[in-house]
Amino acid sequence: MITLKGAEVSVKIKEQVQEILAGHDGPAPKLAIVRVGENPDDMSYERGAMKKMEAFGLRVQSYVFPADMEDGAFKEAFKAINEDEDVNGILLLRPLPKQICEKDIENMIDPRKDLDGISPANIAKVFAGDTEGFAPCTAEAVIEVLKANEIPISGKKVTIVGRSMVVGKPLSMLMLKENATVTICHTRTADLPCECRQAEILVAAAGRAKMLNGDYVGQDAIVIDVGINVDENGKLCGDVDFDTITDKASMATPVPGGVGAVTTAVLAKHLARTIR
Ligand code: NDP
Secondary structure, three states: OEEOOHHHHHHHHHHHHHHHHOOOOOOOOEEEEEEEOOOHHHHHHHHHHHHHHHHOOOEEEEEEEOOOOOHHHHHHHHHHHHHOOOOOEEEEOOOOOOOOOHHHHHHHOOOOOEOOOOOHHHHHHHHHOOOOOOOOHHHHHHHHHHHHOOOOOOOOEEEEEOOOOOOHHHHHHHHHHOOOEEEEEOOOOOOHHHHHHOOOEEEEOOOOOOOEOHHHOOOOOEEEEOOOEEOOOOOEEOOEOHHHOOOOOOEEOOOOOOHHHHHHHHHHHHHHHOOO
């Protein structure tokens, strides 16, 4: 089984970013990372995103607000970032604390700065197959992993486990755009192992540590693991029980070191695209 490494895909995306920026005068585009509170997962994602922007020659600034900030005060602060001409793109770390209405922020964010595809305008574009907007970075990262490794998608049977608005649903639309035949699974799927075994490309985005073992993988399938979980020993792991699929899958992404590393590279590519 071949391990599909995220770092190698990230290098290819860096080249694309450099091509987009070639000949661009003036300061590099700037990402604003907006965080409310001190959630360790958010802070870890923020550190990774900051490192990636800097490595790709892009500007980044994080805006941190207290966890108990009032809805009105946050909206005022967010509006200022949204309207700041020096800010080209925004990454909002979610979920927000419950006193802040997340829906309102999704409606407020300028779609041209909405790099992670949370605004209704960008979601509509993803569902319409219009590539001019911004798709959620993780969903697009799955497509990037396949393309960077020259894995054909057109005509393939793709099964996605998970139907969230962040990963499963937008990814199903991106796969359709690539002419895959898509099956979406969730907690009410009647026979999940059977659905998964049909897949030529299996994408795990359920958020359940090591849930998909070798019984879920068809012979020679390609397995993309989006999950980021912590196992019983406190170690980072995916949704796939990696050691049990090595005789079945032809290729698979590891966790860590797989899709996660590509997600921030896609974010950087989206930021670079704001200059056009
Ligand atoms: P959600 O919890 O929002 O969605 C999980 C989805 O998986 C739901 O649709 C749920 O079904 C389905 N699901 C959960 N358990 C099962 C099960 N036992 N059988 C079948 N389906 C199941 O998670 P997200 O989409 O936000 O994230 C998914 C995973 O991806 C997480 O581990 C998360 O940490 C990771 N992630 C990784 C990123 C990266 O950069 N690599 C970025 C974002 C997320 P139902 O709808 O029926 O409840």
